[in-house]
Amino acid sequence: xxxxxxxxxxxxxxxxxxxxxxxxxxxxxxxxxxxxxxxxxxxxxxxxxxxxxxxxxxxxxxxxxxxxxxxxxxxxxxxxxxxxxxxxxxxxxxxxxxxxxxxxxxxxxxxxxxxxxxxxxxxxxxxxxxxxxxxxxxxxxxxxxxxxxxxxxxxxxxxxxxxxxxxxxxxxxxxxxxxxxxxxxxxxxxxxxxxxx
Amino acid sequence: xxxxxxxxxxxxxxxxxxxxxxxxxxxxxxxxxxxxxxxxxxxxxxxxxxxxxxxxxxxxxxxxxxxxxxxxxxxxxxxxxxxxxxxxxxxxxxxxxxxxxxxxxxxxxxxxxxxxxxxxxxxxxxxxxxxxxxxxxxxxxxxxxxxxxxxxxxxxxxxxxxxxxxxxxxxxxxxxxxxxxxxxxxxxxxxxxxxxxxxxxxxxxxxxxxxx
Numbered sequence: 528x529x530x531x532x533x534x535x536x537x538x539x540x541x542x543x544x545x546x547x548x549x550x551x552x553x554x555x556x557x558x559x560x561x562x563x564x565x566x567x568x569x570x571x572x573x574x575x576x577x578x579x580x581x582x583x584x585x586x587x588x589x590x591x592x593x594x595x596x597x598x599x600x601x602x603x604x605x606x607x608x609x610x611x612x613x614x615x616x617x618x619x620x621x622x623x624x625x626x627x628x629x630x631x632x633x634x635x636x637x638x639x640x641x642x643x644x645x646x647x648x649x650x651x652x653x654x655x656x657x658x659x660x661x662x663x664x665x666x667x668x669x670x671x672x673x674x675x676x677x678x679x680x681x682x683x684x685x686x687x688x689x690x691x692x693x694x695x696x697x698x699x700x701x702x703x704x705x706x707x708x709x710x711x712x713x714x715x716x717x718x719x720x721x722x723x724x
Numbered sequence: 725x726x727x728x729x730x731x732x733x734x735x736x737x738x739x740x741x742x743x744x745x746x747x748x749x750x751x752x753x754x755x756x757x758x759x760x761x762x763x764x765x766x767x768x769x770x771x772x773x774x775x776x777x778x779x780x781x782x783x784x785x786x787x788x789x790x791x792x793x794x795x796x797x798x799x800x801x802x803x804x805x806x807x808x809x810x811x812x813x814x815x816x817x818x819x820x821x822x823x824x825x826x827x828x829x830x831x832x833x834x835x836x837x838x839x840x841x842x843x844x845x846x847x848x849x850x851x852x853x854x855x856x857x858x859x860x861x862x863x864x865x866x867x868x869x870x871x872x873x874x875x876x877x878x879x880x881x882x883x884x885x886x887x888x889x890x891x892x893x894x895x896x897x898x899x900x901x902x903x904x905x906x907x908x909x910x911x912x913x914x915x916x917x918x919x920x921x922x923x924x925x926x927x928x929x930x931x932x933x934x935x936x
Contacts, residue, residue, distance in 0.1 A: 530886040559859040559861075559866065559867065560860075560861040560862065561861045561868075562867075563858060588861055588862075627864075657880060688792065688793055688921065692790060694750065694790055694792055694793070695751060695792035695793055696792075716794060716823075716936045717864070717902075719821045719830060719856070720742060720933050720935055721742075721853075721856065721872065721897065721905055721931070721933050722819075722821050722828060722829075722832075722854040722856060722872075722874075723758055723796070723798075723817075723819040723830060723832060724742050724744070724754060724933075
């Protein structure tokens, strides 16, 4: 079939792409993570990192939407991937780093396994993050050396896939230092139709 | 890739529309249209024809069942309109998308069977690997742009003759909100690999994905 005007077809296609894409864009607010320059990081957060006395290169990110945002420093410290989270004023919120499930203390790991066994027919651990919350100076000690004699709270965030009924679903479990599940959140994966179709 | 005088080439536009609808937690329906519009074709020996031709349009419908949070099985039917003789295709696929720290990796294994009046049936096995990389941060958030690459291998059997086709795509995409994506890029396809006369296709790829 011969087509007389190529620009008409291209124009219609582009108009369709833009036209269909427009309305939904304006209706919803979305979470977003984007890398930011050091100049855009709150001074208080930079000062916290400086006082940690670590020489690891860090990347800075801003996460969230206009109502609820945070600033995060990410980098490899003493061989582990760390994420240090601040509020937008630069006040430290928590410190997290990725670890292997097998690196958890055996007593805690045993309890976590017991709870997961009772919740799921089968499951697979995808990612474990250890999370510290404490006073600013205590967190600096923990970042610097991995230990502190001051009080701090330890929690674990476990991303896992588990099967309760028909299929494996993805969850995030918040675990306290006794190995008990204190929060269970279902993770709905983003649609990746463009990698399938 | 060395090109010979008798090798055939085709260039044009490859617009694609893809809609996915969730029925429930396990099932999704997919509808897709893809059109090939040729701008220029010829061979590397000097023959060329510059004309805008609608080469074909395909409409496909599939039912997809999630097998886990990141994998699914799908099967469907495709009809291809080409030279007033429609071809009919059945297809089956298994796909899995893995998430890594800064990118996603999708694998698609599929089979299809094509039937057309006055032509031999064709049977193909296909494998495609795709990746999407965020242009900002470590994940592709709503409203963010990304790069997409894929590479597909298609082994075909028609009238006792085997054929291999290889496709590659490099595109830039943008999330428009949570459920729409637009992509534009270049799609290269090489067909009849290992045969005397090879087909090279260069397409300007435009795609729109909607998830409802």
